[in-house]
Structure formats: structure tokens, C-alpha cells
Amino acid sequence: MKKRSLENSQPTPIVLTIAGSDSGGGAGIQADIKAISATGSYACSAITAITAQNTQGVSAIFPIPLEHINNQLDAVFSDLNIVAVKVGMLADSEIIKVVAAKIKQYKPTFLVVDPVMVATSGDLLLQESAINTLKSELLPLADLITPNLPEGAALTGAALPTCEDDMGAMISALRQLNVKAVLLKGGHLEQDENSNDLLIFQDHFELLTAKRINTHNTHGTGCTLSSAIASYLAQGNDLQQAVTRGKQYISSAIAHADELDIGSGHGPVNHFFAGHANV
Template identity: 70%
Template sequence: MSYPKGTVMHKSSSIPVVLTIAGSDSGGGAGIQADIKAISATGGYAASVITAITSQNTLGVTDILPIPLAHIESQLDAVFGDLNIVAVKIGMLADSDIIHLVADKLRQYRPQFIVLDPVMVATSGDLLLKQSAISSLKECLLPLADIITPNLPEAAALTGLEQPNNADEINDMVLSLRQLGTSAVLLKGGHLEQSSYSDDLLITQNEIHQLSAERIDTINTHGTGCTLSSAIASFLAQGDDLQQSVSHAKEYITLAIGSADKLSVGQGRGPVDHFFMLHQSK
């Protein structure tokens, strides 16, 4: 797939609406901001429900302000009550109460596709969700999702297994991931930094598809998980099947990472280049 300058990627006469439910990143690299960029860049129309506001930049997170539960509910009712939301991407939910609320609203409004990025583990390795909230996530949201997109630390937290350190240990985790009760899992292998390739596994109940891309030497990977899951939701909303959506999203994030160093944003781990297609001729 190529993305020539000016390409419009949505296939229907009306643009498909994709809702992101996640936290806000004031630095613009991850969370709601990355989701909106990725959905827009891949041809969807992005709506949002914000679950928390962070004080954040490329150097880290300095403060988090949770959104009151009643206002999260009113945001959900507002967007679902007016917009024809085809796909939903779910990111940071913070606690069990928010998880239960989002699950209830998804059962009420029944969007066609649900993509869950289980944001649970910080780059430092610290858990961002309490164990009770992880249990709520597994019980309430995973059964509703068409696909979940954990990285290796998140997959370990979901399954209770040790984090894999090589391809054999990743393969040993497949059965436990299939037993989580979701339709499909995209297990992201980006944390295997000793590998020269970034290999992801699309795991369904009957098949495993490997998606491979050469690892790109850059520190500017802030927001890759948010971006990838949002792109999957966007492609699903446009009519691609699951395997096509994951493949197209993998190609999109690879190109966005490959162009990330051109942005030179911030002093730490910068964002990927969501709109790399606009910079191809520069």
C-alpha cells in the first residue's frame, strides 16, 4: 500500500465515523491526540470520549486528572446519540468504574466493531491498572472486542504469565491468549528489541498470521500502540476485513515510525509522523 500526497482513503460516499475512548496526552503524541491523527490520516472521521487528562510531553507524565464518571457517560451518550459510529477504539480507562460504564454503553449502543488497546503497563514496567481493574477489563470488555492489541508486557498482565523474551516464549503464550474470550488478539512484538524485525502475531481461534516489518532505529516511537489500534479501527470502519485492517494498519504505523525523525518534536521520545504522506515530497 502507498500513500501518495492528497490521497483520500475512505471508500464510501459518506466518511465512516470512528470513536476513540481514551485519555488525553497534552504533548500530542499518544492517547486521544494520536488516535484522532491516525483515524484522520487513514480516511476515517474521528470522534472522542476523554477518560482522563494528563500533563504529559515527550519526557514523561507529570500529572493525571480523571474525568468524572457522569461526564464520561454524558460524552458517550452525546456522540452515540447523534453520530453513526461504525467502529470504536478503546485505550486508557483508568479504573473499574470506567470500565464497567464503557462496557454498559457499548452493549447499549452496539457499534459494529470494537478494537481494544489494553493500556495497562507503563514503559517503566509499572502497572497502570490495579489488579481489580484488570479483572474488570477481562470480564466486561474483552468479550465485547473484535480484537485486542496488547504488547508483550500487557499480554503478560492479561494472562498471568511471564513476559516473553523470545519467539518460542511468545508461541507458548498463544493458548492462554486464546482463552481470554476475545475474537482475535494482535500480539505486538516490539518489545523484543534484540530482534532486527518487529514481528506481530494476529491470533484467532483457528489461525495465526505473522506480520513482519524491519525494525527502525529511532527513539521516536511515542504513541505507536495508540496509533496502530486506531488505524485498525479506521480500516475496519471502511470495510476491510480483520486481516486486511491489521495488515494495512501495520504498514501505516511502520511508515509513520520510519518518518518520525523528520518531526524533531520535544527533547525525549518523540511522536511518530501520523501524516507522513503529506511530507513525502519535502
């Protein structure tokens, strides 16, 4: 079959998400694909685990066999021009090692790691023994990691921040993780009027602020934000632009979340609040 002419077409920004599947559709691979698509890129995926999950929580996790994770990654990297990779849920040390080895092998231009350890519901999604493997094998390869406050505490051994001053006190420890940049998300400080994040570089940091939205429908916010950032990086934005646009996107998706009526627990954000237009 003859391929269509590509003379007048622009390269398609392709983003790979490596993460777990959420059977409820609100987080994980499903949220990633929605966010990448809604922000104007093409999404491909490699599934690391299958969760039995809904808006009320996670009831079971089945890690994908290592050989098949390898096969998925070889399949997409060998054929698709993947510019950015977003990594989410990695259930154990061996999966982390496989993913890190493939990132080193194929060398995508951008890597965003959402160190998924604790779901919004409080369920533990990463074995505690795997945290050190994550820190030594994968995080040093990342252009950006996007921990929430419990994840930041788990990565650094610091106490869980209860205010913005505590977030600031965590900056030094986060810089010691040997990553290029950290987006520390302050969404768990629910008593604050704004939802403030810290974009932390080795030599400076910036405060990113947005009005806090009063909604219970926040399932998949971390997955969605990190995927949107990877999408904007793939489109040629620099890191600060990609993070700023990603925060604007997730803020709007949360603001429109109550337009959806999904499940009886923490519902998903509204990924397609603007149709398929680039945000």
C-alpha cells in the same frame, strides 16, 4: 438552516476513540485522532482521563467523572453514525464498567480494544485492580485486542516474553481471554532485526513482520496502530486486511518519525508522513 444535499455523497466512515488525553500530543486521544484522520476516516472522541504527560513520561493522571464520560458517549452515539470504536486508556474499574455498558447499549459494528496498562516510558496507566474488570466486562465485547508484550503478560499471568518462542508460548493463554482475535505486538523485542506481531484467532494464527526501525521516537505507537485498524475496519476492510494495513501505516509512521523534532525524550511517530492521503 437547510441541510446540504447528500444525494451524491458516500457515508463517512466515523470512528470513536475512547481514551485518555496526552498533554504532550504524542499518544492517547491526540494520537488516535491523528491516526484516524491520516488513514481516511472521521474521528470523534470521549475522554476518560487527563494526563499530565510529555515525551519524558507521565507525571499525573486525573480520571474524568463517570457522569461526564456517560454524557460524552451518549452525545456522540446519539448523533453520529459510529461504525468502529477504539478503546484505549481506562484508568479504573468504574470507568471500564461505564464504557462496557455503553458499548452494549449502542452496539457499534466493530470494537478494537488497546488494553493500555503500561506506557512506553514504563509508567503504569491502569490500576492493577482494574485488570480483572477489563477481562470480564470489556474484552469479551471486542473484535480485536492489541496488547504489547508487557500487557499480554499482565492479562494472562505469564512471564514477560523475551523472544519470539516465548510469544508463541503465550498464544494458548491469550485464546482463553474469550476474545475473537488478538494482535500480540512484539515491538518490545528490541534485539530482533524485525518487529513481528502475531495475529491470533481461535483456530489459527498469522505472523506479521516488518523491518525494525532504529529510532527513539516511538511514543504513541500502540495508540496509533489500534486507531488505524479501527479506521480501516470502518472503511469496510475485513479484520485481517485492517490489521495488515494498520501495521503498514504504523511502520511508515515510525520510519518517518525522525523527520520530527519533538521534546527531549521518546518523541511521537509521524502520523502525517503522507500528507492527508489515504495509506
